[in-house]
Amino acid sequence: NAGVTQTPKFQVLKTGQSMTLQCAQDMNHEYMSWYRQDPGMGLRLIHYSVGAGITDQGEVPNGYNVSRSTTEDFPLRLLSAAPSQTSVYFCASSLTWAFGGLTDTQYFGPGTRLTVL
Amino acid sequence: SQQGEEDPQALSIQEGENATMNCSYKTSINNLQWYRQNSGRGLVHLILIRSNEREKHSGRLRVTLDTSKKSSSLLITASRAADTASYFCATDRYDKVIFGPGTSLSVIP
Numbered sequence: 001n002a003g004v005t006q007t008p009k010f011q012v013l014k015t016g017q018s019m020t021l022q023c024a025q026d027m028n029h030e031y032m033s034w035y036r037q038d039p040g041m042g043l044r045l046i047h048y049s050v051g052a053g054i055t056d057q058g059e060v061p062n063g064y065n066v067s068r069s070t071t072e073d074f075p076l077r078l079l080s081a082a083p084s085q086t087s088v089y090f091c092a093s094s095l096t097w098a099f100g101g102l103t104d105t106q107y108f109g110p111g112t113r114l115t116v117l
Numbered sequence: 118s119q120q121g122e123e124d125p126q127a128l129s130i131q132e133g134e135n136a137t138m139n140c141s142y143k144t145s146i147n148n149l150q151w152y153r154q155n156s157g158r159g160l161v162h163l164i165l166i167r168s169n170e171r172e173k174h175s176g177r178l179r180v181t182l183d184t185s186k187k188s189s190s191l192l193i194t195a196s197r198a199a200d201t202a203s204y205f206c207a208t209d210r211y212d213k214v215i216f217g218p219g220t221s222l223s224v225i226p
Binding site: 031033035040041042043044045048050056058059090092104105106107108109110111 | 215
């Protein structure tokens with residue numbers, strides 16, 4: 001298994017540009033999520049999905065869109081990039097999700113380092 | 118928010134010593150997890166402890182959970198230079214997993 005893969009690894013955008021960060025997992029995981037990590041800080045949840053066709057907002061969803069058309073893929077779209085979105089973005093997945101919470105660990109991708117000028 | 122808060126923010130110890138990090142959170146949880154992040158890398162899962170568990174072990178790691186105090190601790194015994202990393206606790210309730218700001222651990226050879 002490749003696990004959780006993210007592309008690209010690095011990206012530089014100009015203010016106002018849009019782009020999509022790709023995330024894919026080959027473990028048939030139901031739960032997927034996107035986080036951003038700013039220097040010296042923990043991870044903040046952007047959006048998450050508990051299964052194909054189901055997405056919801058996390059702590060910091062503004063400026064980002066997601067969709068989950070398949071179990072494997074969970075792309076994150078930046079609608080109009082701003083310097084405040086300069087960060088490292090991590091995608092994660094987990095095997096199962098029950099109403100009471102995650103039942104398994106989250107596996108993280110290697111991250112995408114995004115700079116917005 | 119039910120964000121966890123790690124304490125201390127930074128910890129520096131000598132190789133061979135034990136390292137203890139604490140995590141406090143605000144609301145009731147289902148599970149609590151500890152993760153490690155080496156500089157510039159992704160996160161690696163260490164331990165998941167459920168709300169009905171009080172203690173778990175994995176190798177040199179020992180995690181405790183006190184739901185009455187809304188706190189957890191991570192103990193790393195006989196630390197090694199390779200344990201130098203940032204450590205995060207993450208709490209989940211229903212469908213959101215929220216991370217704390219982390220503890221930066223430096224193990225000096």
